[in-house]
Amino acid sequence: MLGLPPKKPRNKDEGEKPFWISYADLMTALMVLFLVVMVASLLMVTQQIAIETKGEKDRAAEIKNLCADLKLKAAQQNRNINVNCQENRINFGEAGRFGYDDYRLGPEGVAALRDIVPLVLEAAESPEGKKWFKQILIEGFTDTDGSYLYNLHLSLQRSEWVMCSLLDERRVQEMNLDARQQKLVRDLFLAGGVSFNNAKESKEASRRVELRMQFYGLKEQTGKGEGQPEFKITKPELCKLN
Incomplete structure (x- = not known):
């Protein structure tokens, strides 16, 4: 009787190889x-x-x-006007100083305001200004005499007086501003x-007013300046300059 050749013992891994090969391919594809x-996200x-x-x-x-x-x-317009482009501030030197316990500017300070406002409006209406110009914050400063609350009130009076002077009918006529302006x-x-933040080298120099230019950021569309108390005057008849 012819005997059949003996079968070779089956390797246990042979049945599992197709599975593991497919799993390895799948993991490779997922990794890729x-x-x-x-890479696309980066x-x-x-x-x-x-x-x-x-x-x-x-x-x-x-x-x-x-x-x-x-x-x-x-x-070129007024020698008292100094525009600081590093800090985006406008000051008027000695012309922009106030007397002790006073909130009204002298004639030279008023003249500097009269000269700078049309230039600021011109800058705001330029192509760059329409894109980036946000607002002008009028900041009044005091010396260190007196309490904090007293000086805070006085500095606010100074900035309010400057704001009111810009809305005064006489100043408007002097600046030759139309209704749109x-x-x-x-x-x-x-x-x-x-108040007396950012005090200067002397008390006289600390009693001053400055205009701080603020500009929009890339993603900013609307909004008011942050970090400072603000007061907006829209009705000139509410102002008292005297």
Whole structure:
């Protein structure tokens, strides 16, 4: 009787090899897909950062050009006006100082205000100004004499007086502002008291008023300046200059 050749013993792993090969292929495909998604995400994030960085550089350059142009025109208009483009502030030197316990500017300070306002409005209506100009915060400062609350009230009186002087009918006529420009003044300028913060080298120099220019950020659309108390005057008849 012819015997059949003996069967070779079956390896236990042979039945499992197709499964493990398929599982390994699946894991490899998932890993490749994960890497593709990660690379795509990183590229998108990198592109977004590059766009925002370029946008911020363009914004800073346009604001710098706007301020530099304003500074040049202000210097030609009135020697007392100083535009600081590093801090985006406008001051009037000694002309912008107040007397002790007084909240009214002298004639030179009033003249400096009269000269700077049309230039600020012109800057706000320029192409760069329409994009970035947010508001002008009128900041009144005091010396360190007296209590904090007293000086806070006095500094607010000073900024309010400046704001009211911009809305006074006589000042409007002197600045030759039309109805549209008068509305722009009411929209742009805000009064804010800051007491004796940022004191100067002397008490006389500390009793002053400054205009702080504020600009929109890249993602900012509307809103008021933050960090300072504000007071907006829209009705000139509420003002008392005397």
